[in-house]
Amino acid sequence: VVKTPRPALHAHGAHAVMDFEDFVCDAAEGGAWMLNTLSSTVAAHGVHIVHEKLVELPRVAGESPPGFTTVCLLDESHATAHCYSDRGWLAIDIFTCGGCDPRPIAADIRRQVETRWGARCVQFEVHGRFLHR
Template identity: 45%
Template sequence: MQGALTIEGSLAAHGQHVMLDLTGYTSPRPDEGEWMLDVLRQAVTRSTARQVHAHVEDFDGTQSPPGFAAVVLLDESHLSAHCYSDRGWLAIDCFTCGGTDAQGIVDDVLEALVAVMPDLVVQQHRAVSRFMHPLEG
């Protein structure tokens, strides 16, 4: 495997998972799901990650709260956004393996969102080491 290796005690990590919970989301356009997918894809393009697929699903409120789920599938794992637009809730999630900087991707997404929605508030920000395994040899 190529990429970064983080040491934590007797374990090594070969991945990073960054999660944001935001409030104050307001729809910037009627096609908010497609807009968000474009924001995610642009952040991936500006990173070292490799996109392999992208999809958005809009929810009209008949079976679940109004909003969307957008995901960019990466060679390194994924970047996603899930939104309850009627409540102003938005969750961003990025998991990468190797040396790909999940935090940098999330920072890029957040910068793009705040430029359009300056009242967004980060309620929670977590970064977790992933692909934990015993140190070799």
């Protein structure tokens, strides 16, 4: 059997994901700081924000652990952060489409998180998205 090579996949977008330990904070303070950091950093990189939201958790007792979730909806896709403040866990993702590379945005956010909170990045990966031939 002769296999015909398939054309290489191309990515129209990219998705940067980061995980941190030791992001110990008051959920309200940390959430407000994170939303401001996401918003100002993506805007500084020329990305257009269409909506932003911060939700402090738990909204209802027992519904979820203490922390926050933030989102910046972008015309290119999204930037989010989710935190379990009692455990010091923080997960951030930056997903962009087209010509905007999320790597420098994520790297800037990482530096700010590490500098302000002393958190340690334990994962930083970038994946191609909207794969096509």
